[in-house]
Amino acid sequence: MTDFTKTRAMFDIPEGMVYLNGNSLGPMPKASPAAMTEFLNNEWRTELIKGWNTKGWFMQTNTLGDRIGKLIGAEAGSVVVSDTLSIKVFQAVGAGLSMVPDRRVILSDTGNFPTDLYMVQGLVKLKEDGYELRTVEPETVIDAITDEIAVVTLTEVDYRTGRKHDMKAIIDKAHSVGAVVVWDLAHSAGAIPVDLSGTNVDFAVGCTYKFLNAGPGGPAFIYVAPRLIETVEPVLSGWYGHEAPFAFTTDYRPMPGKIDRMRIGTPSIASFALLEAALDVWDGVDLNDVRTRAVELMDLFISEVESRCAGVTLAGPRNMDERGSHVSFHFEDGYACMQALIERKVIGDFRAPDMMRFGITPLFVGEAEILKAVDTLEDILKTESYKDARFQVRSAVT
Amino acid sequence: MTDFTKTRAMFDIPEGMVYLNGNSLGPMPKASPAAMTEFLNNEWRTELIKGWNTKGWFMQTNTLGDRIGKLIGAEAGSVVVSDTLSIKVFQAVGAGLSMVPDRRVILSDTGNFPTDLYMVQGLVKLKEDGYELRTVEPETVIDAITDEIAVVTLTEVDYRTGRKHDMKAIIDKAHSVGAVVVWDLAHSAGAIPVDLSGTNVDFAVGCTYKFLNAGPGGPAFIYVAPRLIETVEPVLSGWYGHEAPFAFTTDYRPMPGKIDRMRIGTPSIASFALLEAALDVWDGVDLNDVRTRAVELMDLFISEVESRCAGVTLAGPRNMDERGSHVSFHFEDGYACMQALIERKVIGDFRAPDMMRFGITPLFVGEAEILKAVDTLEDILKTESYKDARFQVRSAVT
Numbered sequence: 133m134t135d136f137t138k139t140r141a142m143f144d145i146p147e148g149m150v151y152l153n154g155n156s157l158g159p160m161p162k163a164s165p166a167a168m169t170e171f172l173n174n175e176w177r178t179e180l181i182k183g184w185n186t187k188g189w190f191m192q193t194n195t196l197g198d199r200i201g202k203l204i205g206a207e208a209g210s211v212v213v214s215d216t217l218s219i220k221v222f223q224a225v226g227a228g229l230s231m232v233p234d235r236r237v238i239l240s241d242t243g244n245f246p247t248d249l250y251m252v253q254g255l256v257k258l259k260e261d262g263y264e265l266r267t268v269e270p271e272t273v274i275d276a277i278t279d280e281i282a283v284v285t286l287t288e289v290d291y292r293t294g295r296k297h298d299m300k301a302i303i304d305k306a307h308s309v310g311a312v313v314v315w316d317l318a319h320s321a322g323a324i325p326v327d328l329s330g331t332n333v334d335f336a337v338g339c340t341y342k343f344l345n346a347g348p349g350g351p352a353f354i355y356v357a358p359r360l361i362e363t364v365e366p367v368l369s370g371w372y373g374h375e376a377p378f379a380f381t382t383d384y385r386p387m388p389g390k391i392d393r394m395r396i397g398t399p400s401i402a403s404f405a406l407l408e409a410a411l412d413v414w415d416g417v418d419l420n421d422v423r424t425r426a427v428e429l430m431d432l433f434i435s436e437v438e439s440r441c442a443g444v445t446l447a448g449p450r451n452m453d454e455r456g457s458h459v460s461f462h463f464e465d466g467y468a469c470m471q472a473l474i475e476r477k478v479i480g481d482f483r484a485p486d487m488m489r490f491g492i493t494p495l496f497v498g499e500a501e502i503l504k505a506v507d508t509l510e511d512i513l514k515t516e517s518y519k520d521a522r523f524q525v526r527s528a529v530t
Numbered sequence: 531m532t533d534f535t536k537t538r539a540m541f542d543i544p545e546g547m548v549y550l551n552g553n554s555l556g557p558m559p560k561a562s563p564a565a566m567t568e569f570l571n572n573e574w575r576t577e578l579i580k581g582w583n584t585k586g587w588f589m590q591t592n593t594l595g596d597r598i599g600k601l602i603g604a605e606a607g608s609v610v611v612s613d614t615l616s617i618k619v620f621q622a623v624g625a626g627l628s629m630v631p632d633r634r635v636i637l638s639d640t641g642n643f644p645t646d647l648y649m650v651q652g653l654v655k656l657k658e659d660g661y662e663l664r665t666v667e668p669e670t671v672i673d674a675i676t677d678e679i680a681v682v683t684l685t686e687v688d689y690r691t692g693r694k695h696d697m698k699a700i701i702d703k704a705h706s707v708g709a710v711v712v713w714d715l716a717h718s719a720g721a722i723p724v725d726l727s728g729t730n731v732d733f734a735v736g737c738t739y740k741f742l743n744a745g746p747g748g749p750a751f752i753y754v755a756p757r758l759i760e761t762v763e764p765v766l767s768g769w770y771g772h773e774a775p776f777a778f779t780t781d782y783r784p785m786p787g788k789i790d791r792m793r794i795g796t797p798s799i800a801s802f803a804l805l806e807a808a809l810d811v812w813d814g815v816d817l818n819d820v821r822t823r824a825v826e827l828m829d830l831f832i833s834e835v836e837s838r839c840a841g842v843t844l845a846g847p848r849n850m851d852e853r854g855s856h857v858s859f860h861f862e863d864g865y866a867c868m869q870a871l872i873e874r875k876v877i878g879d880f881r882a883p884d885m886m887r888f889g890i891t892p893l894f895v896g897e898a899e900i901l902k903a904v905d906t907l908e909d910i911l912k913t914e915s916y917k918d919a920r921f922q923v924r925s926a927v928t
Contacts, residue, residue: 144575153579160575168566168800176745177542177558181551181879182872189746216795218768219617226656242780247769247795250782254767258624260659267780341796347574348587348799369652370616371645380690380882382640382665384648397614397645398739401746402566403798474580481579484778 134421139495142413143345150478150501150508155319155458155491158345158410167409171402183401192404193372193395197353199411200344203419204317204336205327206355212391213340213407214399217318217352219368220337221285222251223394224354226367228283228312228335229255229263231360235282236263239311243270243290248316252285270295274305281311288326289319289456292483293448296324296456300331307332318342321353323426323457323493325419328355335360343457343493344414346407354394362389370396413495425494427452429502430459433492436506437461441513447487460487471523472512478505532819537893540811541743548876548899548906553717553856553889556743556808565807569800581799590802591770591793595751597809598742601817602715602734603725604753610789611738611805612797615716615750617766618735619683620649621792622752624765626681626710626733627653627661629758633680634661637709641668641688646714650683668693672703679709686724687717687854690881691846694722694854698729705730716740719751721824721855721891723817726753733758741855741891742812744805752792760787768794811893823892825850827900828857831890834904835859839911845885858887869921870910876903 144162145151151159175187184190197211204211215223225238238252249267256263268276270290277284284306289296299315306313314335320326322343328336336355340346356364366373366386372395375385386393430452437444447460463469463486470482480490490505491497512518542560543549549557573585582588595609602609613621623636636650647665654661666674668688675682682704687694697713704711712733718724720741726734734753738744754762764771764784770793773783784791828850835842845858861867861884868880878888888903889895910916 146576146578149578151578157579157581159578160570164574165567165570168570169563172558172563172566172745176562178544180544180547180549180557180877181555182877183555183746214614215617216613216768216797218770218795219613219766222766244780245769246772246778246780249780250767250769250772253782254765255656257763257767258653258656258765260657339796347570348581349797349801351798352795365655367652367656368617368620369648369655370614371643371648372616374644374648378882380644382642382644382647384651397616397750398737399614399747400749400798400801402800402804403747406800479578479580484776 134417136425136494136498139413139417140498143496145496148477150504152478152480152490152492152497152501152505154493154496155323155342156481157341157348158343159496160347161345161410161413163409163412164347164406167405168402171405189401192401193399194392196404196407196411197391200321200353201355203414204321204355205329207329207358210358210391211353211355212394213351213353215352215396217316217337217339218247218251220352220354221248221314221316222255223366223368224314224335224337225252225283225285226255227365228314230365230367231312232282232310235280237280237282238263238265239273239276239281239284240265240267241270241273241286242267243295244285244287245291245316245318248285248287270297273297274302277302277305277309277311279309281306281309283312283314285314287316287318289323290448291319292487292489293460294455294458295448296454303331303333319456319458324423333357340407340410345410346403350407351399351403356391356394361391364393366393368396372397417495422494426457426492429492429494429497429499430455432499433459433490433502433506436503437509440506440510443513457493458489458491460489462486463488465518467526468523469512469518472518472520473508476508478508532815534823534892534896537811537815538896541894543894546875548903550876550878550888550890550895550899550903552891552894553721553740554879555739555746556741557894558745559743559808559811561807561810562745562804565803566800569803587799590799591797592790594802594805594809595789598719598738598751599753601812602719602753603727605727605756608756608789609751609753610792611749611751613750613794615714615735615737616645616649618750618752619646619712619714620653621764621766622712622733622735623650623681623683624653625763626712628763628765629710630680630708633678635679636661636663637671637674637679637682638663638665639668639671639684640665641693642683642685643689643714643716646683646685668695672700675700675703675707675709677707679707681710681712683712685714685716687721688846689717690885690887691858692853692856693846694852701729701731717854717856722821731755738805738808743808744801748805749797749801754789754792759789762791764791766794770795815893820892824855824890827890827892827895827897828853830897831857831888831900831904834901835907838904838908841911855891856887856889858885860884861886863916865924866921867910867916870916870918871906874906876906
């Protein structure tokens, strides 16, 4: 049984803050500064170039990948860490296309995180030869999967509403027509149980700065099913994925039979130090417990808001089986209302056109935080304090 | 006049070590741990998601890019930082190709760093439509630039021998036949004066973990000439390069008229904290002074080695105008000899088939270090201690 009192104590959250934005940027684990100091003073400073060997930097892409793999039901040796999620989407979709060379259509949905769509648009433009990104509404994806489709690329959990796709149903449909599926787990990894191996996923990608708490811009990861590794095209074929990176030959040869071939360039080792410390928090945590607790907290949050906050309405599905681990509410003056919440140390965020979004992350959020958030929201609405002019001013980055 | 005593004191190099590998991984600036602690404790921990605004994270790609720009003769607003060098090569060459749509040949040389060639090989495979990477010997590049060539992509300084291309001559030739040039400045930025603006460069890319000392896997950078920014294709089109990243529209629109469009995904902010501290070392440093000092030190190093170390012969050009800021020597048992040097705290590295490589970095290397390195090498050769079996064992990462 996961001890959430213990996990809560492992985070350094500012006094008095209710942090409901771990779905966007996780808070700092208390162990992060010491892990970084160790890396700086006892690795980079003292080992210098030897650190690639002596401190294992060169293979941290894989050792960290395996630790993430355990949280998403991946086989050992099927996940590597590095680059950004955008790059990993490009790589996975590009690799998928090369597996279905006679087809030209990539299918996605309007609930996908925009950068996934943007990267595919760039890929389509680059490939020139009649490729097409087809984007449908989330509800119609499964029917849009036909034998014309080469690659289906979707984010499992909608970044706005929390709506969750039925991963297994979509994979089964895709495989039945010979299409490949790429899943973006940005709002899944560390949030909900994922079973990449059991559901027969082809490719998956994700990030570590949300529910995994590796810090702003923490590295991304990519999963390739072991059955595909031997033949998968790396697409972004850098020296770090070469069969013999230090032979410095002029011809690329992907690392045979290993996930290493999906590595590209030299990764940030400092960002790995933070990821390592962040993954330590997960030792002894069962994602089924996390999920059970998140559902309890989301149920509580929704029912309290619905009974006490008139004018605020739930976005996305009410059935928890169809929801990830965040809750959004429509509210006409949602932007200003979120600013008022933030001023009172209840931290969520705003997503256009009118959604106040709250991440429900049981590692460091409990009933007390949920109730304080609702109390604060109720008060802001009752006093109409959100109408204050200063809350209407949009910041550059929102 | 640059004060090299002052810059030397800004690095935390282990006692007794002669570090001649700053061309591969720069040593840690003394200010790095405090900068990182500041980022962790007073940015990520306290600001959390707000840090993207309040601490300027979102635009550090550009503010840091401008600081690097000053070291390579770039116009303000023409450089952004993030991703890896491999990714930036792919992006720049891809962007170059889109500017010359009627041509199919990318020209490079065998002296290019292998990952540059690998990434282009991946790009060629991805584009399918008859594209070709043509690789010639470095000496024949200029003659191989014909009106068949779309993009010339080269590393200015050869990572093995230190041989330096004549950047201006190659650019002028390329432009005269309508080709675009992409320069890799991995061994140039912070090593030798570079004048991107004055020499009319189209694209340049580089890394920050070598002569710029931002730590292992520090972020890469990309330069695009201001005259090209309005029309350049981002190729890897991620949300971070969008005109309105927070509008979350489903269609990609590159940031108009700004280098921001070459940004891709969410960058590692921790790696930016290290880069920021590393760039502080460069305040008050004149790269012409660095170059003058490096030439003096290289001349000294070469003449001492040649007079005292029989069997060890210079690789690459003797004329310093044709050399970057590292010196390599051929030696039949070079691998073992380098291991013996490293054991005695003279740190260089080995490059196949037989080269011992030494970076000459005046920010923290002076005459005393050069002489100690030669003394040690002379002794190792005289005593033949490099023949010890333990020096023959190759490490996994070399």
